[in-house]
Amino acid sequence: MKIAIMGAMLEEVEPFLEAGEHEPLLKYFNKHSDVVYGGNLYHEAKYKNLDIVLGYSKIGKVNAALTAATMIEKFGAEKLLFTGVAGAVNPELKIGDLIAATQLCQHDLDITAFGHPHGYVPEGSVYVEPSRELLHIAKAVADEKDIELKGGIVATGDQFIADPERKEWIEKTFDADAIEMEGAAVAVICDAFDVPFFVLRAISDAADMDATFDFDEFLKHSSQVSSSFVLAMLDKMADGTQ
Numbered sequence: 001m002k003i004a005i006m007g008a009m010l011e012e013v014e015p016f017l018e019a020g021e022h023e024p025l026l027k028y029f030n031k032h033s034d035v036v037y038g039g040n041l042y043h044e045a046k047y048k049n050l051d052i053v054l055g056y057s058k059i060g061k062v063n064a065a066l067t068a069a070t071m072i073e074k075f076g077a078e079k080l081l082f083t084g085v086a087g088a089v090n091p092e093l094k095i096g097d098l099i100a101a102t103q104l105c106q107h108d109l110d111i112t113a114f115g116h117p118h119g120y121v122p123e124g125s126v127y128v129e130p131s132r133e134l135l136h137i138a139k140a141v142a143d144e145k146d147i148e149l150k151g152g153i154v155a156t157g158d159q160f161i162a163d164p165e166r167k168e169w170i171e172k173t174f175d176a177d178a179i180e181m182e183g184a185a186v187a188v189i190c191d192a193f194d195v196p197f198f199v200l201r202a203i204s205d206a207a208d209m210d211a212t213f214d215f216d217e218f219l220k221h222s223s224q225v226s227s228s229f230v231l232a233m234l235d236k237m238a239d240g241t242q
C-alpha cells in the first residue's frame with residue numbers, strides 16, 4: 001500500500017523530516033530517496049509495511065492540485081493524507097485544536113453571475129467528501145490516544161483570511177468551520193482519480209485581525225500537532241488493525 005503524506009508548506013511536513021525541538025517523526029523510516037518532479041521535492045520511504053511518498057506543494061490551490069496529481073499519477077499513491085494548519089471559523093476551535101475535514105469546498109470559486117451557487121461549477125459539486133474509512137481510522141486513533149478531534153467543513157481559497165467580514169461571509173455561505181488554502185483542491189483531484197483521502201488541520205489562528213501574527217507564532221507547533229496525529233494514523237494503518 002502506497003500512502004501519500006502531503007502538506008502545503010515545508011513547516012507542515014518538516015516534523016517528518018528533521019530533528020528539532022522534537023524527534024523527527026520519520027526517524028523510523030528507512031530507504032529514503034529524494035526525487036524532484038515538477039519543481040517539487042518528494043521523499044520516498046518505507047514505514048513498517050507501508051510505502052510512503054512525502055512532500056509539500058507550496059501554498060495555494062493550483063500548487064496543491066499539481067502535487068496531489070503527481071503523488072497519485074507519478075508516484076502511485078493509493079491513499080492521501082494531508083497534514084497542516086488552518087484558520088478557525090468556528091469559535092469552538094482554538095489554536096492547536098485538530099479538525100478533520102468531513103466536507104471541503106472552494107470559497108473563492110464564483111460563477112454566481114450565471115445563477116450557480118458559490119463554490120459550484122457544472123459537473124462538479126460544492127462539497128467534496130473525504131474517505132469514510134480514513135475518517136474512521138482517525139476517530140479510532142483519537143479515541144485510543146484520548147485526543148480531541150473535531151470534524152467539520154473546511155473551506156479552501158487562494159486567500160489568507162485575516163478579515164472578520166470575509167470570515168463571516170465564508171462561515172454563512174458554506175457553514176464552514178475552518179479555512180485554509182489547499183484542502184479542497186486536493187479533494188477534487190483525489191475524487192477525480194478515485195483515491196481515498198483525508199485532510200487534517202491544526203488551528204494556527206482565528207482568521208481575524210491577529211491572524212498573520214498568530215500564524216507566524218503557531219505554525220510550527222500546530223504543524224507538529226497535525227503531523228504527530230497523521231503518524232499515529234500510519235501506525236494504525238501499518239498494523240492492519242483497521
Ligand code: ADE
Pocket residue numbers: 085086087088159160161162179180181204205206207208211215
Ligand atoms: N491557513 C492558516 N490560517 C489561515 C487563514 N487565516 N486563512 C487561510 N489559510 C490559512
